[in-house]
Amino acid sequence: MTKSPRGRIGKRLGTVAVAMILGAGGAGAYTVAQERAAAETSRPHAAAKPVLSHELPFNAKLTAKDIPQLDGSVRSGACSGSLIAPQWVVTAGHCFHSIVGTPDSGPPRYHMAVTLGKLKDSDPGGETAQVVDVRQSPVSDLAxxxxxxxxxxxxxxxLPTAPPTVGEPLQFAGWGSLSSTVVKPSDHLKRGTFTVAEIHEYTLGAAPTVPRTVENSPCPDDSGGPFFVSADGVTGTLVAIVNNGPACPQAGLENVARLDVVVDWIHRQMGLASR
Known part of the structure; x- marks a missing residue:
């Protein structure tokens, strides 16, 4: 049975056609260190550094207020994600779509704000940016x-350097809804713990380590939220992201998109964009 996506931005359409991907061809080697060095060189000197959370500062809250509808109106929507390079966030593919709901690459059709470095909306500081370009994965609901x-x-x-293993512990973080019916993003970061229970070609099944609640497992608007490993709560490795099912907060395995199978594709996209 087809499961509903975790975000309200659009519907999950399964495998995204390669033709939709911008710059999916080969490219030279790319490293996060190169992008960071370039950013440091070109970045203006700020008067003061932003106040950032000391816990999971890489977590991202994505919000939009002007998503166009077929009837000419607009609506709001939200997703979650994580920073993987100074200028790039990984989230769910269905968070960016056309007016008819098909996944979109290129400049988004609506304004998507990204907030990083906070645990609560009311926290001071943080970092805010706008999404200017999107690349849809050719194999999974990931962008x-x-x-x-x-x-x-x-x-x-x-990014991971090896496939996940059954029994591997994972942490989850997301800004999704605290209800399966009243859908709006939370005002604070949700967190939970899981283990890898099943491994499939492009996805994995993650089992909760404690009974599910809306505070510790993905719900609507958690789409793109990271499943990661971290020893210090500040740095870590992204293993998978939320894309769909099961319903929130019912029992069952969480179906999440693997990162290890798209690492080379990610490097190519960022490398092409940096030219």
Whole structure:
């Protein structure tokens, strides 16, 4: 049975056609260190550094207020994500779509703000950016979102260098709804713990380690939220992201999109964009 996406931005359409991907061809080597060095060189000197959370500063809250509808109206929507390079966030593919709901690459059709470095909306400081470009994964409901400026005060999550293993512990973070029926993003970061229970070609099944609640597991608007490993709560490695099911907060495995199978594709996209 088809499951509903975790975000309200659009519907999950399964595998995204390669033809929709911008710049999916080969490119030279690219490293986060190169982008960070370039950003530091070009970034204007700020009067003061922003106040950032000491916990999970890489987590991202994505919000839009002007998503166009077929009847000419607009609506709001939200997703979650994580910083993986100074100017790039990983989130769910269905967070960016056309007016008829098909996943979109390129400049987004609506204004998507990204807030990083906070645990609560009311926290001071943080970093805010706008999404200016989107790349849809050719194999899963996952997208790369390019920011309008580099975030150099936060250490991005690292990309995996090996496949996940059954039994591997994972942490979850997201800004999703606290209800499956009254859908709006939370005013604080939700967190939970899971383990890898099943591994599939492009996804994995994550089992909760404690009974599910709306505070510790994905709900609507958690789409794109990271499943990651971290020893210090500040840095870590991104293993997978939220895309769909099961319903919130019912029992069952969480279906999440693997990062290890798209690492080369991610490097190519960022490398092409930096030219």
């Amino acid at each position: 790369l979102a390019k920011l309008d400026h580099a975030i150099t005060d936060i250490v991005p999550l690292a």
